[in-house]
Amino acid sequence: MGFFRDFGKLMVEGSRSFARWELDNARVIMGDRRRLALLGLLLVPVIVGSVAFAEEVSQALPGFIGGKEAYGPSYYSLFIFLVSIAVGMGAGLISGCIGAGGGFIIAPALMSAGVKGILAVGTDLFHIFAKAIMGSVLHRKMGNVSVPLAVIFIIGAVIGTTVGAGINRALYDINPVLSDAFITIVYTFMLGFLGFYGMYDYFSAKKGGKAAGPHEGREGAGLTPLAQRLQTVTLPPMVTFDQGIIPGGRKISCWFLILSGALVGMAAGIMGVGGGFLTFPIFVYVLGVSSLTTVGTDIFQIVFTAGYGAITQYAIYGFIFYTLAMGMLLGSLIGIQVGALVTKVVPGITIRGFFALSVMAGFVNRAFALPKKLVAMGWISLDKATASMIDTVGMWLFFVTIGLFGLWVFGAFFMNIKTLKGEA
Template sequence: MSFFRNLYQFMMVGARAQANWELEVSNTILRSRKRLFILGLLLIPVILGGIAFADSVSGALPSFIGGKSAYGPSHYTNLIFGASILVGLCAGLITGCIGAGGGFIIAPALMSVGVKGILAVGTDLFHIFAKAIMGSVLHRKMGNISVSLAVTFLIGAISGTTVGGYINRALYDLNPVLSDMFITLIYVFMLGFLAFYALTDWYKTVRRKNISMDADLVQPSGVDDVPPLGKKVQSVKIPPMLTFDKGVTPGGRKISAVFLIAAGFIVGLAAAIMGVGGGFLTFPIFVYGLGVSSMTTVGTDIFQIVFTAGYGSITQYAIYGFIFYTLAMGMLLGSLVGIQIGSIVTKVVSGTTICAFYAITVSAGFFNRACALPAKMVKMGYVDVSPQVLNILYLVGTVGFFVIISAFAVWVFWSFFTNLKVLKSEKEVYVS
C-alpha cells in the first residue's frame, strides 16, 4: 500500500510542476502584444479555411488522410469551436485553481462528444505544442539547463514518442474501436488511481483540518539534497557519464546516460499515447528518481516539452491527419483565460475546498471513461451487454461528467465575481 501511496505523491508533484509551467506560459502570452497578435493570425486560416471547406462539402463530414471516415483536420462549425473553447476554459480553471494539470479532462471530454480517441490525443498534444511555442519561456531558463542532460534525455523522449505514436496509429489502422478502447483503458486506470487517493486525501484533510494538499509529500529539504533513489542511480557507473549541477554542488554530480535515455523514453511514450506534454512525469523522475536539482529540472522540463510535444504532434499525428486544428485553437484560447481566473480564485477559497474539487473533477473523468468502456468492449466482442444498458451507461457517464465539470466552472466564476472587491484590494496593496 505504501508503494501506491508514494506513486500517487510522485504523480501529484509532477502534476503541480505541469500546472506551474502552464501558468507561466499563459502569463507570457497574455502579457505580450506580439504573442497575442500572432495568436490572432493563427486563428484566421483556421476559421476561414474551415468555413470554406465545410461549405464545399455541403455539410457532409469529410474524410482525412489515412482512409478512415471522421471529422477532418480543418472541419469547422460554430458549435465545435465554441465547445472547444469551453473545454479549454474548464481545463484552465482546474489547472489554475487546483494547481494540478487539468489536461486529464480534455481527452475524456472530446471522446464523450464523439471525437475518436486518436484524434483527441493528437489534438491535445498539438494544443500543448502550440501553447509551448507561443509562450516559450525557454530563454529565461537557459541558465538552468544542462545541455548534455537535455540532449541525452531528448534521445529517449523522441524514441518513446515515436513508439507511442506508432502504437496508437497501428491500433487505429487495425480497428478504430480497439484504438478507442485502448486509450479509454489507460485513462480509466490512471484516473481511477488518482481519484481513489485524491478522495482519500480529501477525507483525511477534512478530518485533521489540514488545508495543505501536499503536506504529506516528502521532498528534498534543499537543492543540495539527493533522495535515496537518486543516490543509488548516480552510484551506478555505466559509461558514458554526464556531469550536471555544477552550480549547485562543488564539482557537480554525475549520472549515466543510460538512465536519462530510459527516463526520456518513458516520458515520450506517455506523451504520445495519452496526448500530454510529459511534464507531469519529467519533474518527479528527475528530482526523485535521478537526483537532479529542481533548478536544473525546471529548465530541462521546459526544453523537453517544446521538442517532445512538437515532434509527437507533427510527425506522429499531424502528417497522418490525426489533429483537429479547430479544437486545438479553441482549447488554447479557453485555457489561457481559464488558468488566469483559476489562479486568482485560489486567494479567496480554502485549501480544503480546492482539495475537494481536485478529487471530484478527477473522479468525474474516471467515471466518464469507465461508463464508456463497456460499449467499446461489446463492439470488440469481449463482453455481452444489452444495448439498453449501454445507452444508460453512456448517458449517465456523459451527462454526469459535464454536469460536474460545469458545476466546478460555475463555482470558480461565482467565487471570482463575488470576491472582486477583495481581489482588487489585494492587488492594490501589492502594487503599492
C-alpha cells in the same frame, strides 16, 4: 499502503509541476501584445472558416478518416470550435484554480464530445506544442537547464513518443474502436489512480492529517535512496549536472536518462499530455536532479517532445484537428488566469477537494465509456442499449461536474473581484 501513498504523491506533484508550466506560459502570452497579435492571426482562419465556410468545408471533408467505418471525424463547424473553447477553458480553470490535473481532462472531454481517441490525442499534443512555442519561457530559465542532461533525455523522449504514437496508429489501423478502447483504458488507469489518491489525501487533510506535498524538503541537496543507488552505478557514458548547486556536480549514466525520456515520451505519444506530468517526479525522485534544474529541463523537453510528437507522429497522418487545437488554446489561456486568481480567495482544503472531484469525474467518464467499446468489439457480452446508457451516464456526470466547477470558479471570481483588484 505506503507505496500507494508515495506513488500518489509523486504523480500529484508531477501534475502540479505541469500546471505551473501552463500558468507561466499563459501569463507570458497574455502579458505580451506581440504574442496576443500572433494568437489573433492564428485564430483568424479558424473563426472565418467556422462562420463563413463551415458547411462547405464539412461537405468537402472525407466521411471517415482512413476509410474506417467505425467512427467518422468531427467536422469543421462553429459549434465544434465553441466546444473546444469550453473544453480548454474547463482544463484551464482546473489547472489555474486547483494547480493540477487540468491537462488530464482534455482528451476524455473531446472523446465524450464525439472526437475519436487518436484525433483527441494528436490535437491535444499539438495544442500543447502551440502553447509552448507561443509562450515559451525558456529564456527565463536557461540558467537552470543542463544542456547535456536535456539533450540525452530528449533522445529517449523521441524514441518513446515514436513508440507510443506508433501503437496508437497501429491499433487504429486494425480497428478504430480498438484504438479508442486502448486510449480509454490508459486514461481510466491514470485518472483512477490520481482520483482515489486525491480523495484519500483530501479526507486525510480534513481529519487533520499532515498535508505536506511530496516536494517538501527536496529543493536542496537531499536524494532519495533510489536516486542514490542509481548515481552510484558507473555505466558509461556518464553525464554531469547540477554543477552550480552541488560542488563538482552529480553524475548519472546516460542510459538511465534515455530510459526515463522514453517513458515520458511514450506517455506523451499515447495520452497527448506532453509527458510533463512525469518529468518532475522522475527527475527529482528517481534520477536525483535538483528541482531548479528539473524545472528548466522540463520546459525544454516539453517543447521538443510535444513538437516532435504532434508534427511527425500525428499531423502528417491527418490526426490533428487545427480548429480544436486553437479553440482549446484560447479557452485555456482565459480559464487558467481566472482560476489562478480564485486561489487567492478560496481555502486550500476546498481546492484540494475539487482536485479529487474533477479527476474522479474524468475517471468515471472513461470507465463508463469502456463497456460500449468492448461490446462493439465483441469482447464482452452486454446488451448494446445498456452499454450505451452506461456511456451516456458517464458522459453527463463528467460534463455536469466540470460545468458546475466552472460556474463555481467564475462565481467566486466575480463575487470577490473587488478583493482581487485590491490585491493587484
